[in-house]
Amino acid sequence: MTTATHDPFPQTASEDAWCTSTPKRAAAGGLRSVGTALDVLECFAVDSALGVSDVARRLGVAKSTAHRVLSTLAGRGFVEQDANGLYRLGLHLYELGMLSHARNGLRHVALPVMQAVAEQTGHTVNLGVPYGADVVYIERIESMDGVRILGHSGRRQPAHCTSSGLAIAAFNPTVEHDRREAGFPPKARGTIRRASEWDAALADVRRRGHAVLHSGSFVGASSVAVPIRSRGMAVGSISVLGPTPLIDADIRRVVPLLTAAANRIAKSYVP
Numbered sequence: 001m002t003t004a005t006h007d008p009f010p011q012t013a014s015e016d017a018w019c020t021s022t023p024k025r026a027a028a029g030g031l032r033s034v035g036t037a038l039d040v041l042e043c044f045a046v047d048s049a050l051g052v053s054d055v056a057r058r059l060g061v062a063k064s065t066a067h068r069v070l071s072t073l074a075g076r077g078f079v080e081q082d083a084n085g086l087y088r089l090g091l092h093l094y095e096l097g098m099l100s101h102a103r104n105g106l107r108h109v110a111l112p113v114m115q116a117v118a119e120q121t122g123h124t125v126n127l128g129v130p131y132g133a134d135v136v137y138i139e140r141i142e143s144m145d146g147v148r149i150l151g152h153s154g155r156r157q158p159a160h161c162t163s164s165g166l167a168i169a170a171f172n173p174t175v176e177h178d179r180r181e182a183g184f185p186p187k188a189r190g191t192i193r194r195a196s197e198w199d200a201a202l203a204d205v206r207r208r209g210h211a212v213l214h215s216g217s218f219v220g221a222s223s224v225a226v227p228i229r230s231r232g233m234a235v236g237s238i239s240v241l242g243p244t245p246l247i248d249a250d251i252r253r254v255v256p257l258l259t260a261a262a263n264r265i266a267k268s269y270v271p
Contacts, residue, residue, distance in 0.1 A: 036061070040069050041078065041089070049086040106228070106236050107139050109268045113261045114141050114238065120257055121250065123240035128164035128225070130236070131156065133178040135165045143242060160184045160192040163211040163225035164237040170205035171227050171234035190215030210255050214244055222247040226258040228265050235271065238262050 036059070043050055043058050050058075056066035070087050073079045077092030101107065110127045118125045118141040127139040136156045159165025159179045169175040184193050190213060192198050205211045205227075214222045224247060225239035238261050240247065240254055247254075 036065070037069050037073060040066070040073065041093075044079070044087075044089050049082065049084075049088050051086050055087075101138065104138055105271075106265070106269055110228075110236075110238065110265045111139060113265050114139060117238065117240070117257055117261050118143070121240055121254055123242045123247070123250070123254070126164065126223075126225075126237075126239045126241060128162070128168065128237045128239065130159070130168050130172060130175045130234070133159055133175070133182040135159050135162055135168060135237070137164075157217055158182070158185070158187065160198060161187045161213075161217040162239075163213040163216065163223040164239045166201050166205050166211035166213060167225040167227040167237040167239070168234040170202040170211070171229055171232065175234075176202065187217055188215045188219050190219075191217070209259065212251065220244055224251060224254050224258060226255070226262040228262045228269070230266060230269060230271055235269070236265075238265065 039059055040055055043055050047054075052063055052067045052070060055070065056063045059066065070079060074081055074087070074090070077090045079087045080090040081087050106129065107127060114125045114127060122143060124143040125141045126137045128135040128137050130136075134156050135158075157165065159169050159175055165175070165179070169179060180195060180198065184191070184195070184198060186193050192201060201211070209226065211225045212222070216223070220243060221241060222244040223239050223241040225237045227234040228236040228238060238258055240258065
């Protein structure tokens, strides 16, 4: 007999909010064929398996084009085809992703500091870095209660939905601008929805030195983040995440720990 699992942090918007709210960044003079191949790969950001017709319809290209690109990607291990003829992301992408993860200098410096914060607070600790209008969590240490909120360390979130995004954007004009241009689609009840709210939240972060967000991405979850700054520019953030009652009760203790951790990371990190 199977036992139904209850999601302690339900969302009010779809999982692909980060995809639909972030514009693609096209390089001038780029090869169209390469761009098409990358567009095909990005189709799998939301769905785990797709057929040729699915990809062709999403990209607005002929089925023959979609098939040709998928076949080329499969030949290099970037996608693979299952017994039903559907395509999935291939292991070679995982291999390259793990290399990028292992070679990230900020993650290397931050990991022991994050472990100390996790032991001191008992909360889930995240390391976020900016990516366009979004934040990517490149490392996570789960809380001891085992509650998984974001699923995996590589999860990407729109900057306006997270305390990490607010902490970074407050001291990174590029992220602030990119998110404003991309808009503020709602994801949960605490999500920032207007430019005026965005401006007020960033001003508050600059004044206090940290960001707090309740139900920004997940209803019932809250987070506290402090920017990691290099020469004044935010290059990342360290944050804690957990059920709102636990985070609310612990903010006064957590903020100094995160601030000290961010300063320690920043002093050791060489961009």
